[in-house]
Amino acid sequence: MNRLAVLLLLLLIPSALYLVKVRHESRQLFAAVERAKQEQRKLNDEAMRLQARRTELTSATAAERGAERLGMRLVTPEHTWYVTESQPPASKNTSKPPQPRKPRTTP
Template sequence: MTRLNLVLLVAVVASALYLVRVQYESRRLYTEIEKAQAESRRIDVDRERLQVERRAQATPGRVEKVAREQLQMRAATPGITQYVTPKGAS
């Protein structure tokens, strides 16, 4: 009888330790999921911000200003336009 009690005690202790391990692992995985979701939300916010910045950078007025100031470009006029014709064409 004491042998059976000892076997049952070992089984109960083993199952209790297993239960503690499973609960710990479950909590750890849950916190990892929460961290991943928070990171996903942060990345979504950054993506939205970058899209807004990209749209702001691509406005026609800004493109023209950058072309004029940084690239020293100017609007094409008939006086500065050069026409190229292929050889043999009149």
């Protein structure tokens, strides 16, 4: 019986050490998975932020911002000057160029 106890003890010690090693590896893998999940959440947040920024900077929005910064406005008849050919040609002795007509107002 004594020999059996020693044999079981010799089998138990490596088994216990192997169990400790497997538990330690399991904890390390769990921590790595949690870090990967946290990184994934961070990257998803960044992707959503970049997608929102891209949507914000579409060409229409960029044109609106450019128009706002440069003071541009839509062309309307009030801001249009019309030049017609019915004006007499400028004589060679005249130093002043022909003046454009004032804009027409439409009813």
